[in-house]
Amino acid sequence: RRARVRVGATVRDVAAQEVRLGDVVVVAAGEVVAVDGRLLTAAVLDEAALTGEPLPRERGPGEDVRSGVVNAGGQAELVATATAESSTYAGIVRLVQSAQASSAPFVRAADRVAVLFVPLTVAVAGAAWLVSGDPVRAVAVLVVATPCPLLLAAPIAVVSGISRAARLGVVIRGGGPLERLAGARVVLLDKTGTVTQGRPTVAAVLVPPAPAATPVATGGSDLPGAHGTAPGADEVLRLAASLDQMSPHVLAGAIVTAASRRGLPLSLPSDLEEVHGHGLRGRVDGHEVQVGRAAWAGGLAQGRAGAPG
Structure with missing residues (x-):
């Protein structure tokens, strides 16, 4: 990500990671706010990515804004109150990464079963070899009873689910909540934007007859x-x-x-x-x-x- 920092009468295009506390950041129309900050000028911000609300919000000078929102109005300026690493957007990214790295209860259960399943499989393969006298029988048992699909399928399913939810704007804290969601029967929603597409549409065009x-x-x-x-x-x-x-x-x-x-x-x-x-x-x-x-x-x-x- 990039940001534009004003130094005197000059505006420099820098990486978002180079923005420091107190820097004056210039956000043009349509640009994403790179770091958390406090507005120096009035701004109209599209905060749907963070709040789910489809309508833009008007913010005045002195109000705090969070990184990840889009400038839906004219050019605005803000003073950085956080670095890119400690801003809201970076926190969401870290949350998704942490969720992908965490293990769901089902994944941990699969790991425990695999620990017992491996020696049992080896024992059955050895018994097949001893009884038949044919090592091919033992190899067949090992191939059929390998626990690799069990060990791979569970974490892949969890990581894929969390990643797809993140692309759709839903941040899941880990594999555990995702797994428990399968048993949910009642869902409580806090705002309209949560169940909409996050963008406004024209419902009707009204023209006065007079x-x-x-x-x-x-x-x-x-x-x-x-x-x-x-x-x-x-x-x-x-x-x-x-x-x-x-x-x-x-x-x-x-x-x-x-x-x-x-x-x-x-x-x-x-x-x-x-x-x-x-x-x-x-x-x-x-x-x-x-x-x-x-x-x-x-x-x-x-x-x-x-x-x-």
Whole structure:
């Protein structure tokens, strides 16, 4: 992993392991926070990887942030309060490695059985040789009764299960909890994000039917339908997605995905401007479009609608 450290007016790209306590780390939009730190500027963070919550969180200056979260807003700066080795992300990695190295009760039981099984197998093979007088019989017993599959199958199954769970965002503390999970009949979940995919989706596109409300809903007084009937839901979604395709924000990705699933053709926006903490505005197909917080987009639209001329 890499991190960008600001020294005076210069920003250096360094390995995350080189970040020291007190360094000012610059996190660009879409980048992963490399070390734990305290924010110097406001930031919008996607913490789904750590908390499971699909919606980004707004953090202000002075708030603590943990490594492993994604910057879903504009550029942010933070002061490192921990090194890469002692940060949250590194702790999760160590936890997974420790879980993979630990033995489940079933694995330990297999080891104990193998300890008794090996001398028993040798004794049976020797007896077969003595009774038959043919050493091939003894070899056949050893081949059939070898405990290697028993010794290998159990730990491989446990390690594979823990690794697959980690790739899916589930951290299991060891083979024991994984084994006990097979007997679970009731599961208690602490938050919605635990049982979702960890990313937002567009549930519906609502368009006010009244033409007078159109500028507030769409964020532009020159949007199609502003002087007549309100634009349809597909047109509103198409314009919003055309603008949001230029944004790394997690909610922007949901809007673009929804437009793609409907087969809507997107246009390349111009005059793009991102207002940190509020939203995005620009022009799409000659129309001014704003996407962001309702109070921000609606307030600007109302101001233009009430302007002289």
